Every structure is written in C-alpha cells, then in structure tokens.
Amino acid sequence: MAGAFLPVAAPNPTLEEDDMKEKLKHYRISEAEYERIGQLLGRAPAGVEWALFSALWSEHCSYKSSKVHLKKFASTLTPSVASAAGENAGIVDLGQGERVVFKMESHNHPSFIEPTQGAATGVGGILRDIFTMGARPIASADFLCFGETKADRMPQLVDGVVRGISGYGNAVGVPTVTGKTQFDPTYNRNILVNAMSVGLLLPEDPVALSAARGPGNDVVYVGAKTGKDGVHGAAMASESFAEDTEAKKPNVQIGDPFFEKLLIESCLEVIGKKLVVAIQDMGAAGLTSSSFEMAAKGGLGFELHLDRVPLRDLSMGPEEILLSESQERMLLVCEPAHFSELAEVFSRWGLDAVRIGKVRSAREMQIFWHGEKLAELDPALIVDQAPVYERPHGEWKSPRLRRADFSSARGARADAPPSTSAPTPSALEATALQPTALQPIMEQRLKSAAWGSRESIYRQYDQRVGGMTAAGCDHQIAVLRLPRSHRGLLLATGGRCSWLKRDVVVGALDAVLFPSLQMAVKGGYPVGATDCLNFGNPERPEIMTEFVASVEAIRDVCMALRIPVVSGNVSFYNETLGEGVTSTPAIGLLGLLPQVGCVGGEAATGENQPGDFFQREKSKLFLVELPWVEEENKLEWRLMSLAAAQTKSILSGIATQLAAIQHLVMTNQILSSQLIGEGGLAWGLAGFTKSGIGFRLERSTRDLVKDSLYQMVFEVDSRRQPDFSKLRALGLKVSEIGHTQANLIEAADWRMKVEEFWNQRRATMTELIH
C-alpha cells in the first residue's frame, strides 16, 4: 500500500513503490516497522540509517518477539545476583568475594552454513561477553543438537562443529569442561550449537560495565581490523533457511583465537588498572550495536568517525563498516588522560587502540565519514524504541492431557490428576506389550551413534588448562576448584530432546531439574542459571505458545529452587523450508560444592564426595526414585501433574527433596552416584562401569528400560547403611537393587563384559568421528 509509506525526503525523492519494497526486503524491515521509524524520526530514514535500523531492530539484536516474556525471569532474581541488568552477562555473588559471570548463547545458523567457523566464532563471542565485564573466563560448556547421523551433511557438521569448538577454545586457553551432545531427526536441517562461558571475578577484581559516561571521553576501538565478514549477519540469523545455505556463506564470520587471547589478557589488564570507563564487545551488528547501546545506556551520544576504523579491506564503505561482524573487536570509553597508558598496554600485547570518536553530552549519535556527517540521531530511538511484539500465542495444553481424553483440556488442567493417579487405560494396555527381553534392546542401542560414547568428541577439548578442573567432560557434571575459597564450582547443562518432544513444559522443567539433581547427588546445590531458548518461527502461534509456556516453566522451577536466571539468549527461526526444530530451551546451570575432595573414580579418599563410576566390588546399590513422570511405553506416559495447575506446590516439594538428597550425600559415605538419564536403569548403571567394575541386579525388564523423572543410584560400601529415613519421609522411594561385582554387567537377561560394553559404545561413535 502506497499509503503505508511516509513521504521520502532523501536520498531519492522519486523512489518507486517497487524499489521501496526491494529496499525493505534488502534491509529486512517490515512495512509496519518502516512506519514506526518514520514516526520516531519525524521523517523517512535516509542513507546509513537504513542499515542502523535494520541491524538493531533485527530479532537477533532487539529480542522484539521475546522481550515481553523474558521479563518474567526477573522474578527469579535473588539478593545473590550482583546488579548487572542489561549487561552482557549476569553476575552471581558466591560469597567470600568470589563472583561468577556467565552466559549461554546460540550460534545455530552460522554453524549450519559453515560448521567449523560457525562454532568457533560462537565460542569466541560468548567469551567476549564474559571478559568484557572484567572476569577471566575459566570454563566453557557446549550444548549441541545434531540430526540423525545418516542425514545430509551430518557427519561433516558434527566433525566441523567439534573442530571449531576445540580449535578456538583450546587455543584461547579456556577449558571446555562439560556439555551435552544429542542426536535426533528434528535437527536434521537445523542443528543447534549453544556455547556457554563462565568467568570468575576475585575479590580484588573490578566489574566493568557498558554504559558510556563522561562527555569528552575518548571512544576507542581495540582489536582485530574490520573486514567485510558478517555484514548483515544479525539480520541473517533472524531468518529461516530456504534451501540454499551455500549462498549465505559470506555472512559467516571468521574467528582468530590468537587475537582473542591477546584481547582477553589486554582487556583484563586495562580493566584491572581502572583505565576503562565503559566497555562492550562488538558482537552481532558489530560497531553499530556496541556504540549505540553504550551511548543509549549512558543517556549520551557519540561522535563517531568511521574513516578512523582500522580496515582489513580498504574498499569498505561506511555502511559495511557499521555492520561488519568481524570478530575479536572491542569498543571502550576512556578518559583522555588515561589514553596513552591504555594504548601502551594494548601495544605490549600487539594490539592497536584507535580513538574513533568522543562521548557527547547530547543524546545524539553523529556519524562521520571523512568529515561528512552521514547521520545524526538519538541512540535511544534505535535501541530503546525498537519494536516490541506480543506475538499471537495460545494457552499451553499438555499433549499427554490432550491425548488422555478428558472432556476438555482446559478442565483437565484445573482438575489434573494428583500424584497418585492411576495410569490411563491405554497405558495399562500398553504395559502388556512391554518387552520381556533386555538383551536385544541393549544390543540395538550399542549399534546407534545416538547412544554412543561421547569420548571421541570431548577428547578433542582441552579440559584442564587453567589448573582448576577437578572433573571434566568424562563426568556427569563438571567441577572446578575455586582458587581462593577452594570450594567446588559446578557446571552442568540441561535440555533433553526426548522429553521436550513429549511435552515441552515437562522438558523445560527437566532442563532445570535434571542438572540440579545431578548436583544434588554429588552433594552440591545450584546457584544460578542461564538459558538459551532455541525455537522455530515466532510468527507461528503454535511455536510462540510453546515459547511462552517454556519461559514460564523455567521461571516457576527456578523460583521454587531459588535459582536466579541471570542471563540468556533467544534463537528463533530455527526452521528450514517451513519445518521447525523441536522447541529446545537449553539451560546452563552453575552450582557450589562446599569443598572439593577427590572427584571421580580415581581414588576413594574417604571425603564425602561420590565419584561417577563404581569404586569397589561388592558394594551395595541403592535406587532412589522421585516418581514424577514415568514412561509407560513409547506413546504414553504417566504425568504426575508436573505441567498442571498444582505445578508450584509440586515444585516446592521437589525443592525440599532436592535439599534432602544433597544432605544425604554430605552426611553419608557414598562411593559413587549418578542421576539416571535416558534409557532407564540398566543403561544408566552400565554408565557407572567405566572404572572397569561391573554390577548385578534383578528387576523386570520393564523396570530396567523405563524412562522416568527421576531415578538416582548410590553405591555404598557393603558394611554401611545410609540413613534414608528423611528421604522416605519426604515420599521418595528407596530400594536396594543389587551390588557391584568384577568386570561383568548382569541385569535381567542382559550379560556383557564391561570392556565389551565400552568398546562397542566407543566404536559406534568412532564411525562418525574417528
């Protein structure tokens, strides 16, 4: 509609409607957004303003579809969260002067186009979010979702992503200590690559913030030179894929971990010396987002001279310079009197620090190109006035409840069955069809990469650089020893595709509960979470419904467990040719362990810290069950109201049980412990046998393969009897289920040598990654 457009003053007064449509398409600005720009400016956008609005109003930068819902996480914040609202990452105060800064971020789109560089720059980007706040990065984690191994390009994608993470992370010297790698057909055409990084602030370390201050201060560009890579990258990441991903290769940035390492050391040095007034990395939409956001946050303006930006490619024009997503660059503000000292530090690290502008008291960004003023506008118009959408969405209905043939789903929510509800008739029918033999099920799994050992992946990550790693990828959760207090910092990721597919709300609750319980069975407790919400197209109401339900579920469980959600990232448009991925909210969870003993299977020290693997032969094995959700068969599962009206009271019950489990581990000598994951009890127990010690247990095949939320196993010395009374009083089921023995796995009809089990699991993955 011609009437939808405002009169255009410049640069071309005779712009035809078709040209305008082309232009809107090129800059990925909708007609409604174009109108909004006109209202904000009081005129039509001109020149580089198109590029500015395109970048900062992209989904990637503005969170326009998710903002209204992400605000809900604010209710999870606790006094332990040091104020860093709107900053690059969140900060949690661990006490004793130790603070952690952490965040998880997606790099799904670039990694599908060019896996090695996509994954590498994902790691680089998240590291910059951490050290830009003055915190030294001490650990990374990865949450990876791949398609079936037989899907097109999948072996190369897996290999490329792993090489990207290892090539970058190892070189910058930040250990990759944990993660999750899942394989499922839902990711065949959209893989997920989420990287998390954790930084540590010691008592003497100042926090650096991004709000610009002090008119007259210098605006300084630091790091790698600017090239054409990643121009329009933010807008690209805010679109679905059509068939041809090859054509998008020029949108992908190239990373240089060596530069990043120099940036880490030099930035931490100038921040530590208090030479920096404000600092932000140039991430998505590069110089545009960093400069506009820093100015807007400070309520000030910048005078920016684009011709002073160091260039790798001298043919670049102002628009490309503004939008370039070249990696390893930072923008900072410093007092003019400190500039020479600051530049000297960067120079010692071989980096240039170039003054490209000044802070102005007026709230105006003035952008110059060889003395010519290209634009002058209030940064808040672009940053704070970005559109916010309340995308259409419905009320979440659990698929299980829909299937359960209640008179209406709405009624079912209100009168959801209490936790003692009997299985539905269809489930009972199905029970009769349960398999009776375990052996064939296990043999089948041992042939599948999805069940294979992840060793060949994480063996490529340096897990111990930094000298703090007590437990790395080999273990269920990572443990780092904090250098001053000697407490254990725990790190785990959550978000299991198998549960998300069944019911996104149960899966979202599980994304927090699973790693929290993993911490509890080691004697630790969660202290903070970050999220990375991977969804399809938010313009589809059914996707938006799942998104809203997931956010609320994560908020509810985090409130119940008193876990502040301090940072996060949203990745929409994970769809190709109209087909979206299973909604996949990922969680990065940090926890604390009062002290670090000897973790893992290497030695039993007598300290109350269970390993992951069996420690001795002839130990007793105890199963502890939280009967919330139980799989009856592939199609039906008994949902104990987790996603229903009583969620909040149930969640606070789980919080009490979690604390009791942690207490049990702290006060009893547990040799080893694990939370049982996918595949049920027999498969889970087989995971304990990496130490070479086997086990024997007698249960029905059905009990040995069912997936449930949650089961955990504790290995206890045969002469000891832990005090389970508190757990029983809280409604947990405790049973002695078997014992450990020499190198043989024996469960129902399944008999296998421990060594053979591991050889087969390793072999299936080696076919994928040598």
Added chain:
Amino acid sequence: MIGIVRFPGTNCDRDVAQWVHEQGDSYKFLWHLDRVADLSSFDALILPGGFSYGDYLRSGALAARSPVMASVREYAERGGAVLGICNGFQVLVESHLLPGALVRNENLRFIDDWVELETVSERGPWGENLAASPPTLRLPIAHGEGRFYASDSELNRLEERQQVWLRYVDNPNGSRNNIAGVLNEKGNVAGLMPHPERAIFSWMGSQDGRRFFARGGTKSHAGRG
C-alpha cells in the same frame, strides 16, 4: 627463583606459576621481547604450553626466533636448567635446543587424555628429580601436534646417549619409540608433551607433577650456569 617465559598466545603460564608456587618456590615472568643479558639469578627456566603467536606457521617456530629465546639459549649453553612443556617443548625443538620434531598427532586431531609414562633416563637435573621410585607416572596430555619424530639414525643416537627421558606406556599420538619427553646431550634442557602442572593435587586426578621438583625445590639440582 624460577623464570617463566611468556609468548603472546602462551596459555599455561598461570598454571605453571601455581605449580612453582605450590613447590614453595618463587617465580618471575619473562616476556617474549625481553632480551635479558644475564639470567644467572634464576634456578631454572620453564617454557609453558599454549599457542605461541597462534602457532599458525608451525608450532613453536615463531617463538623460537623471539628475542627472549636468545637469552634462554645462552642460559642453556651455560648449563642452566630449562624445561619446556607442550608448546614450550615445541619451542625448544624449533630452537634446536632439543632434538627431533613434533608433528601432528597420528589421528590428525587434538587429544586431551590421561597417559601413563615411564621414566627412562635419569640424567641431568630433571631426570634426577624423577628418578625416585616408582618408575611410572600419570599425567594429562592436551595437544594437536605432539607426535615426536626423528630419523632412524637420530633415534638410535638419542637412545644410545640416554636422551629419551619419558615414554608413553600406551602411545596416544603415534610418537616414534613412544617418546613423550627428551633431554639434550648435557641433560640440562628437557621437554615433554604431558602437563605436570595439571597434576599437583589429588582432586586434579594425580599428584605426580610434584615429582618434577626435587625435595626442597629445584635449587639443589638445577645449575646456575
């Protein structure tokens, strides 16, 4: 006092500092551009791991040509104790202070793992420190280019002159003769791919890294040139 050499891209410098500190010794960092005329006040020099100058050419090749390495060379020639770990080992090999070459792992991938090592030679300050029983130790490795290579004749010479310092019990990377660490002819310069500084507390999974320093620090053994 131990000198710890830092190149741009070194990333185990702080870990090595922690290792030295835990042994009750003091340390000082040396920067790659430092051309120090006299390093004789140091009891030993350590070149930590990492990716010096990004390792884009050949691991350690650029670092070997840095100003500080001229000083390290002089120190070594006067008999001073020098130890290179991982990338530091690669730098010493590229500097021809140690024999052989370190090339890409046989599987062409980075490998992070624990390895068992056996001590072979007890020569020099580093060999002597490890000589005390037991004969094997457990350390982590983390490298992409750690496969030790030397020609047949050179290997024979190394074996004859007891320059092979450490051997993998189960070879992870295809190193010839399972070599994980070597010594120079005099025995005062040593290099190894595994990381002793990552095995100094029981919670790390091994404390064998502590055995690289003689009781009472390196002072009694490492020469002052």
